Amino acid sequence: MEPGRGRAAAGTERLRYEIARAARAGAAEAAAPGLLRLRTGPAGRGHRHAASRKHSRVRVAVIGGGVIGLCAAHYLESRGAEVVLVERDEVGGGCSKGNGGWVCPSISRPLPAPGLTLTSLRWMLRSDSPLYIKPSAMPRLLGWLWAFRRHCNAESYRAGVAALAALNAATDRLYRGLAKDGMAFERAESGTILAYDDERELRQTEALLARLGEERVGPVDVLDRDALAQAEPDLGGGLIGLRVRGDTHVRPESLCAELAASLEACGVEIRTGERVLGFTGKGDRVRAAIAWAAPSGDAAHGRPVRIDADTFVLAAGAETPALAEPLGGELPVQAGKGYSITVRNARVGLSQPLHVTPARIGFTPFRGAVRTIGTMEFSGLNLRLDRRRIAILERAARRYLPGALEGTERVDWVGMRPVTPDGLPAIGRLPGLPNVYVATGHQMLGVTLAPSTGHALAQLMLDGGSDIDLVPFDPARFA
Secondary structure (H helix, E strand, O other): OOHHHHHHHHHHHHHHHHHHHHHHHOOOOOOOOOHHHHHOOOOOOOOOOOOOOOOOOEEEEEEOHHEEEEEEEEEEEEHEEEEEEEEEOOOOOOOOOOOEEEEEEOOOOOOOOOOHHHHHHHHHHOOOEEEEOHHHHHHHHHHHHHHHOOOOOOOHHHHHHHHHHHOOOOOOHHHHHHHHHHOOEEEEOOOOOEEEEEEEHHHHHHHHHHHHHHHHHOOOEEEHHHHHHOOOOOOOOOOOOEOOOOOOOOOOOHHHHHHHHHHOOOOOOEEEOEEEEEEEHHHHHEEEEEEEEHHHHHHHHEEEEEEOOOOEOOOOHHHHHHHHHHHHHOOOOOEEEEEEEEEEEOOOOOOEEEOOOOOOOOEEEOOEEEEEEEEEEEEOOOHHHHHHHHHHHHHHHHHHHHHHHHOOOEEEEEEEEEOOOOOOOEEEOOOOOOOOEEEEOOOOHHHHHHHHHHHHHHHHHHHHOOOOOOHHOOHHHOO
16 A cells, blocks of 8 residues: 555545535435535635625525636626625636736637647647647547537637627626726726738738627727837837727736625625535435535645535536536536746836737736736646746747846746637536536636626526527537
8 A cells, every 4th residue: 555545545534424414414305316526635725704695585606716706706696696605715816817817809719710630639749839738638638629629610610709709799898897886906998919920810810800890899900010010119020910909908816806805895705715525405406515624725624514505606617527527517628728927017018918829929918017828738637837838938928029028026827727629618507407507618718708707697597598698608518
């Protein structure tokens, strides 16, 4: 026996006993077979924010405290639900923390695109490629990759672009509404520049934006080399570009903090450091989530807790499938790891978010900082920071915007983006369970789509339907 294996097994048995006891506590019904599932792993801080119950109608437990879960909780509460938000670590501390913060309907497109071939899939096995598949993860990814490949056609891509455009139709209005509600998150209406070294690719994007219409993406300006150099003097590479004036950007950390503060002010219970391990139920309805609460992140000294609710929302990003699987739900969501470098007081002038298409990276200016973002890595559920991926960002930054790496403080980051094989999020009811809903699979568009997702989901759950067409995002398409 390996050292420590016996203690680990004993600890697992103790956890199983404690969780089963928590599932039975305070309930007349027994745990339904198959609804209780043990999952072990690190937990967060184990701190529960004080809050009073404001509503006595439907009680909704939102599992996941990233930008999607926070927005779902916000719109559910605003429509009269009593909400409890459960987060395994800290609110806004996962994939929402270090991303670019772009609110860009103009680049809201499915990840699987026409032209992806088996040859390019083999190219993705190179660790220095912008889209990287770790060879050791290939056996687990083969089925998902085959489904992904099937959606790399013009028809699926056009349908996906149209569906995302419809979901994005209310994005600007909803973000303005959050600000009017008193949330003072960092937000700038500066537009976005999409930079190219290939005029043909620029014209293709220009045509796509024209089909979406100015009412959805705002005015679009074509920038030749001189115009782009004038707009962004520090940008190198002799590029041409498109300026999409309707795009905006936010600082995701401040957005999540303001959403959480607003929820608390409205009486929403926010429970951090509680990792949901399973559920109990009766018949076809889930009655409670069972979580492991670990003070100060010490899982060995945690305790099981039971979270009762009438309805549940699974919004845990790339980990949502692990929550849905014991409930019989199939969600083919993979973790696409993204990387960023944030430099405080960067020695570069940047007036708006910038996407450098040849390098597949982006830059975002924040107050007092610049963030370099990019790459996609499929290597399973993990937060290991691969320095080779950071090196890709460094090389591209040095070529196109070197001052972005020069400043007073630097933070390298990695996060797991939830990606579906068709490139569209899963928003709606989990098949077979009338009181469980999911909101995940937003790939690189979580910040862009969070308010519209939360708004539409709240309407669906509380009113029975939404003014946004959610059929393309129905989780039942994977059943």
